[in-house]
Amino acid sequence: MALCKGILLLTSFSSLALGQATNYKANAEASLDALQTFYNTSSGLWNTCGWWNGANCMTAVADLAAADSSVLTTAETVFSTTFSNAPAYNPSTQVFKESRPGFVETIYGHPAQKVVQANDPSVWLDSCYDDNGWWALGWIAAYDLTQNADYLSTAEGIFANMSAAWPSSCNNGGILWCSTSTYVNAIANELFLSVAAHLANRVTDQTAYYLDWAQREWAWFQSVKMINGAGVIVDGLNSACTGDPGATVWSYNQGVVLGGLVELAAADSGNASSYLASANSIANAAITNLTDSNGIIHDVCEVNESCGPDGTQFKGIFMRNLLKLHQASPSDTYKQLFETNAQSIWNNDRDDSNRLSLNWAGPFVQPANASTHSSAMDAIIAAMVVG
Template sequence: MIFVPGVAMAEPDGGNNRYDRWARTSGTVLAGWYNPKTGLYDTTNWWNAANAFNAEIDLSRQQRLDIGARHAAITYDRNIEGGFFNSYYDDEGWWALAWINAYDLTKDKRYLATARSVFGDMTTGWDDVCGGGIWWNKERNYKNAIPNELFISVAARLAARTKGAASKEYLDWAVRGWKWFEASGMINSAGLVNDGLDDSCANNGRPTWTYNQGVILGALTDLAALTRDPELLRTAHRIANAAITTIVYPNGILREPCEPDVCGADGPQFKGVFMRNLGYLNAHSPRPQYADFIRLNATSIWENNRNSANQVGLIWTGPFDSADAARQSSAQDALNAAAAL
């Protein structure tokens, strides 16, 4: 049993009690990086902040905490002037998903309106180069997986939360985005998603980052619910099973392709995105191997990759390396997923 300073422990430590406690304790640490003056998280970047915010919202929903709603109001007020737009369509997608999640938690219509506005800007990134899809950024120099996965996911979630012609338009975008993505060649023969396309519009063979395996799981889960197409879930399961058996250490712990290097400012965020979306797929189309994988990783994070202040590092097998909001929020996603089982 792991004893966490300042957290009451129940005896015996059965069921999901420990994952609930770990998630709450980690969430307290993550909240320490939240800066109410900016509405963002110190030690990390703009797109990472959207994911940290998303993790806090999930924690708040699961544990019936008020921190998600409080931070949503602050983050909105501090940043709405910029509309949550920037030069990168993937950054916009992260914020759109976060605001949809905030809307689900609070039912504040401003948040859904923000997500809709952001998605409207994302659609301007679509053109016929490589047969369709949106660009990574507004300079239009790379078509890759993550913005397009986010595009499908945001469109599907907006379709489920709107009515009439608006809902149909979002669904049409989600279906169009998926048909293009499926035909693009970015899903390789092993069932994993490579990073993007080269100048000839072929799979560029770049790393199979964990978040590229993750976002598509959530997108396909939502799209399957809207269309009742079972093939979408079959594809999601193929990608999920490939990821949990391939992009791992020998002991089954999720491994980012950049590890054991530091993975820069972006890489530490990726694994949490995968775990969040694997948990989402499992909630709607459960498989025992997913629950086992989620619990295995959450346990390793807490037992092998945590310092005395309950901060969590990059490599989930351990040892702890350093702390920041990206590392903590990535682990938070895994702990949330375990607590939700």
């Protein structure tokens, strides 16, 4: 699989995106039905994917419900079931992370099911700050739909744990990947930025507090050159505390920062144009570097089908956050990307049960699971919203 390294033109999408009209809403609803075949009401999680992936599955459900009121009841049931049941299945400290060029993996232990206290944010924490950040964003998405204060306070409690990890050993800022790791990576810090900025726009009596954290994180993130010369974000820092030029460029690292900057622009309106300019620069560089000649997004692990349980989630995260940027700063390029990828997924990367797999260009790769499916579903939701 060769990725397009040149300037991405709208015409590169034409062979797929300018075809007959697609009913993205129907496709998104069918995708939700297929996703829920993985949902385990006893655990409040989705079978076949990991703990942090579950937060992304829930966020996909929330995003669809925000745009399609017909699935709101399903979403509210998922939120309440997951909120009540999932903490008992939190792997907690039994979490290990591995990162090497072209490969990221989260490895979970299997602790015995435990009794947890309701409305305690600590029950959503494991030893890795990125996992915690995903759940914080998931509960913020659920709060936005339901206005359930318990969901927002859960996100606040999770962020309190993340902020206690500041600073890392690099340039007097940032947080580590995990409390058990020495790696300072992009994703944990992007999630820190995004959660802080989201909370600044929702916790009205603490706006200044959360805004200060988001601003500090963004200033630090730029100072350590996490964004390379090509304008894309590398996976993390090297031993010299600067962006590692040998680190993999993953799609999700290009995505989470977009959502964070959009929320930061809303919270700090006086500097909004600067934040949105940075977000658009990253987004366009990512599209240039991560799409093939037909405009389909890929991660490097797809070449050998070695994405593991983590990399299968990444592209949908990019699409979800690119949609947030598009809503704040519309772009024909982004709209075309959503539609091209959503059409290719439905036509080339779907089985007879409407389950969606890894390679959005096709062919369908067995097995589809809740991670590959929810990731592809993010692209379909984005196309539905802009269509």
